Amino acid sequence: MSKKVAFYTLGCKLNFSETSTIARSFEQEGFDRVEFSDVADIYVINTCSVTENADKRFKTIVKKAQEINKDAFVIAVGCYAQLKPEELADVEGVDLVLGATEKFKVTDYLNDLSKNDFGVVHSCEINEADFYVGSYSVGDRTRAFLKVQDGCDYKCTYCTIPLARGISRSDKLENVLQNAREISGQGIKEIVLTGVNIGDYGKGEFGNKKHEHTFLDLVKALDKVKGIERLRISSIEPNLLKNETIDFVSESKTFVPHFHIPLQSGSDNILKKMRRRYLSGLYVDRVKKIKKTMPQACIGVDVIVGFPGETDEKFLETYNFLNELDISYLHVFTFSERDNTPAAEMENPIPLKIRKKRSKMLRGLSAKKRRAFYESQLGGEFTVLFEGENKGGYIQGFTENYVKVKAPWNPELVNTLQKIKLTEIDDDGLVRFERVETAIAI
Incomplete structure (x- = not known):
């Protein structure tokens, strides 16, 4: 046996x-x-x-x-x-x-x-992690996570990922395309591109810093793979999200208008202490560029609260920055000291109680932002990909711009793309809709 x-x-x-x-x-x-x-x-x-x-x-x-x-x-x-x-x-x-x-x-x-x-x-020893192993997940019938890159060459002061995963390195373009074809062949409708720092795509194995292909090359090549209905970029650094990529996504039939862009802080002083590779002004430019080319785009943001030296004033700088920005939701992380990182040794640590309070404030802001984004999409027509789980008598799914919708459970809808019109936000925060036409892909 x-x-x-x-x-x-x-x-x-x-x-x-x-x-x-x-x-x-x-x-x-x-x-x-x-x-x-x-x-x-x-x-x-x-x-x-x-x-x-x-x-x-x-x-x-x-x-x-x-x-x-x-x-x-x-x-x-x-x-x-x-x-x-x-x-x-x-x-x-x-x-x-x-x-x-x-x-x-x-x-x-x-x-x-x-x-x-x-x-x-x-x-x-982590410096021996210089080769690349491609991978993808197909546990979910509707979407797959496709790894295109691993490791990171950035030296953010709070982060252990370079210590845990090694240098930045990428899969060969043909391997990524082959994996995408394999996923598509299994009837999966959506592929989410993933990695540690996917905008750095193109660096070869064994520490070869020469980019054979760029992230834009990857996006353009994947866009041509037959059988994939949707491609989603998971998380990409603001300094690596170029105008050319945004323009291409805005015209693509498969890449969806959804970006997740780490910010970490709205205070330039804290960004410098974190050793991030941009300041808040560049972040504003990225958001404005996306919204100009794709007004209905969903933009998610990573933010860290309680970083050493984050005074009340600097936290409010971040809060106000995010409040005024045209974004859709936040992923909030409470800073925690990690061994062997410079931030763990920095002066002026923030008491845990204050970190938690700030985290709660930003989670509240996230709920407000998501609600406002959903409300702005009501009345619009979208395509939804339905998922396979029966959640309390309802089937759920996401539109291309990441609005989460619900309808009474119907197994025939699982893993289908449907044209819908968003009608109202339910008590649980999910959006109800009416069908515009029958399935466009089964």
Whole structure:
């Protein structure tokens, strides 16, 4: 009887795409993939280190795996496994910890699945993570996360990602296109491009800084792949989002008018302390350019609160900056000190209570922004891609510009694109609609 393996992913879309690739390597070795809540012989946990909370959640997930099967072999991979392998190995129940380069060869380490008395670590020095492994996730029938780039050469003072993932490097253009064709062949309607710093796309393996292709080359090539209904750019640095890319997206039939652009702070003083590669003026220019070419575009923003030295005045600078900006929603992160980062040693740390209060204020602003954006789209006609889950008797989906809609559950709508007209915002904040015509793609 074949062995069973289950996976749990913490963190970003990139992690989800890599979990899928690791899962396929197990399937090729004859393992059966099961849900994490099922009894399995091996549990693989793909870790994240972006927030302190993700570190804590790891222990909870290990405990959950042991409750399901106390004899199961537990493996930790991912960013936290690269940064703090010994710490993970010390967690009761963990048998194997694999770093940044080893995680894609996980089946090579499975000679013996008997429980270890202590966790065994296989972790490279991060400067050895100089090769590229392409991946994509197809767990969801309607959309896939396609990894196009890994690592980062930026030195933001709060960030551990370069320590966890190594230098910036990219997949070859033909490989990305081949993966996109494979995804399309599985009937998936939407591809989300993902990576650590996707605007830096084009740097080769082994630290080769020469860009063979640019991000714009990638976007133009993907736009020609037959069978893909929608392409979405996940998150792109403002200094790497060029006018030419915005113009191309505005005219593309497959790339949708949705951008997620990290800001982190509206205070130029704090941006400099963070070592970001732009100031607030450039960010304003990016937003204005998008809204000028695509008035209905959705713009999401990452922002960090409670960075060392963020006085009340500087926080209000960020709040007012975002309040006045024509954006659609925020992802708010509360600053947490990460080992081996310059920000952890900076003067004037902000008390945790104040960080949490500021975070709450910005989450409130995000809700206000999203509501205003949704209201501005009412009466408009859009195309919605419906998802596969029955949520309390409703089916949900997203328009091309990321408005979340709902309708009474109808399994025939799953993974179809429908022309709709947005009519009203429901009590739960989702948008109701009326159908304009029948399915345009099944």
